Amino acid sequence: MKKSAGRRVAIVGIGQTKFRARIPEKTYYELAFDSVREAVLDAEIAPKDIESVVYGIYNDLLERQVMPDTYVHDYLGMHGKSGTRVTTGGATGGYAFRAAYAEVASGLSDIALLVGVEKAQDCFDWAQFKTTPEVLKSIAYSADMTWEFPIGAYAASSYALLATAHMKKYGTTEEQAALVSVKNHANAFNNPYAQSPMKLKVDDVMSSRMISYPFKMYDCSLYTEGASALVLMSEEKARQLKAKDPVWVLGVGSSNDKSFTGFRSSEDSLGEYGDIADLRNHYVAAKLAYRMAGIERPNREIDVAELHDAFSFTELQAYEAMGFAEPGRGGQFIQDGVPEMDGDLPVSPSGGLLGAGHAVGATGVMQVGEIARQLRGKAGKRQVEVRNGVGLAHSIGGPGSSYATVTILGV
Amino acid sequence: MVKSATESARETVRREVRSDPLEAQIDAILEQQLKKRRRGVLVRTGNYFEIPDKLVMFYKYSYGMQSKFFKELKERKKLLGSMCRKCGRVYFPPRASCSECYTGTVWKEVSNGGVVLSSTTSWYTTSEFFHKVPYAIGYVKPLNADTAILQKIELDGGEFVEPGTKVVAKFRRVRKGMVSDFWYEEIK
Numbered sequence: 001m002k003k004s005a006g007r008r009v010a011i012v013g014i015g016q017t018k019f020r021a022r023i024p025e026k027t028y029y030e031l032a033f034d035s036v037r038e039a040v041l042d043a044e045i046a047p048k049d050i051e052s053v054v055y056g057i058y059n060d061l062l063e064r065q066v067m068p069d070t071y072v073h074d075y076l077g078m079h080g081k082s083g084t085r086v087t088t089g090g091a092t093g094g095y096a097f098r099a100a101y102a103e104v105a106s107g108l109s110d111i112a113l114l115v116g117v118e119k120a121q122d123c124f125d126w127a128q129f130k131t132t133p134e135v136l137k138s139i140a141y142s143a144d145m146t147w148e149f150p151i152g153a154y155a156a157s158s159y160a161l162l163a164t165a166h167m168k169k170y171g172t173t174e175e176q177a178a179l180v181s182v183k184n185h186a187n188a189f190n191n192p193y194a195q196s197p198m199k200l201k202v203d204d205v206m207s208s209r210m211i212s213y214p215f216k217m218y219d220c221s222l223y224t225e226g227a228s229a230l231v232l233m234s235e236e237k238a239r240q241l242k243a244k245d246p247v248w249v250l251g252v253g254s255s256n257d258k259s260f261t262g263f264r265s266s267e268d269s270l271g272e273y274g275d276i277a278d279l280r281n282h283y284v285a286a287k288l289a290y291r292m293a294g295i296e297r298p299n300r301e302i303d304v305a306e307l308h309d310a311f312s313f314t315e316l317q318a319y320e321a322m323g324f325a326e327p328g329r330g331g332q333f334i335q336d337g338v339p340e341m342d343g344d345l346p347v348s349p350s351g352g353l354l355g356a357g358h359a360v361g362a363t364g365v366m367q368v369g370e371i372a373r374q375l376r377g378k379a380g381k382r383q384v385e386v387r388n389g390v391g392l393a394h395s396i397g398g399p400g401s402s403y404a405t406v407t408i409l410g411v
Numbered sequence: 412m413v414k415s416a417t418e419s420a421r422e423t424v425r426r427e428v429r430s431d432p433l434e435a436q437i438d439a440i441l442e443q444q445l446k447k448r449r450r451g452v453l454v455r456t457g458n459y460f461e462i463p464d465k466l467v468m469f470y471k472y473s474y475g476m477q478s479k480f481f482k483e484l485k486e487r488k489k490l491l492g493s494m495c496r497k498c499g500r501v502y503f504p505p506r507a508s509c510s511e512c513y514t515g516t517v518w519k520e521v522s523n524g525g526v527v528l529s530s531t532t533s534w535y536t537t538s539e540f541f542h543k544v545p546y547a548i549g550y551v552k553p554l555n556a557d558t559a560i561l562q563k564i565e566l567d568g569g570e571f572v573e574p575g576t577k578v579v580a581k582f583r584r585v586r587k588g589m590v591s592d593f594w595y596e597e598i599k
Contacts, residue, residue: 262559
């Protein structure tokens, strides 16, 4: 039974800047502008046709600006139109997509613009004369400031705690997780927008510098600067304007788990999906999206997926939550080669966050855009075989993956 | 004669304590760092121009209804959880209301002993904690609580604390009333 009673919504325009470690020659609003110009050209509309804008921008400290969306809105010439910002950690792009979808499905707008942007690497630690520790600090302020930040928790350790629990509960190994890193860094070679194409072997990942056990350097995505934009249109408008290559939104689902990860237990209301070891809310988000899209056997019906591999282990856990693999069998799923480019269900042909980069607010928008490109059959060298015309994009964010969104697209 | 608004403002300014903003001290530190590195303030590469900057905020904040936990921790080395009046669930860290029943809770001391549910050892971290690596943190569930707290776990020469390890709380000699006033150690 489909839950949505809203209007059908299509993605009709895709735009993206290259993802790079640092883009000092552009400000965040200049980056946003570049991606929007490309999306608007692709949609064959004029900027004035846009009725509302949703912004995915994660972190004010990264941008060095409170309310950065309002300056992007001005720079894009969107004065007079509705503008809303979504900020939900690593899931910012995924959740911003949900908001933009709702904008059109509800009938509030016929044409909505979604822009994700992040200027992630202007933070600078003047004591160490290095960027990364200060970038990590700005993100670590997302840990609870009373209970968790003061003991030295930060993004990698927050997700490592889920990984060690998964290893203990299911026997998942570091070598299995390393396969995700090898796959995604290799996939990035075929993506001209990607930050980190690399030819790695499992041994390279295993011997790379320890970050927060069990995560080594090559298990972790890098922070990235860049922007990504999509133009969304109602079915009626898309038909009226004869939009080329529309990609339809079939399902959206999202769910948040307890941000105090230690409060999750198999005894609570999400207990049927497991405990700290399992991405419980991601099971829920997938279930909601599948119900809306009418998908019953995801690993048979979905042609291609972009999962949120901020850390390699997280992709293994996501295979399970998305229903691609049985709970606890995520490691075996990649050992069997299923998510490889030539496997039955290619995952993250863009290179994912590990290979393409993690420009936080732009990441989820990029992933939805990547699935739309794949379904249009216009993903260039990284094009996968499209059989059923269905793809999935997934976003994770927050302490211990507390934010989850799943988007299903179709042609 | 009625005073003008600017006259009132001038009087107030005269009465206010004048001091250099604390930010100025941070500017001085930045300048020292730059001199030490013998690099200019301005970095020019290609067609862009960049300068050093900072965002600094100072606070004093209240623990609200959690205050008693921190007071007891600081003054009596006691770990307080809270128990729901209705379902009996014991929260640690404590909360004043049960999130399931929407009922108030009562304070309940939790045991110093607990079990590690999950842990990680950090070898790379944020600028604020860089000098402390490697350090382990993990979710520890006190024996008589239903939830676990994220806390530091002493590595004691090892590299990793296995889930399932039995631990006990230890307290700093000088306590500030912060969560970092205590940590856990393996029971040998």
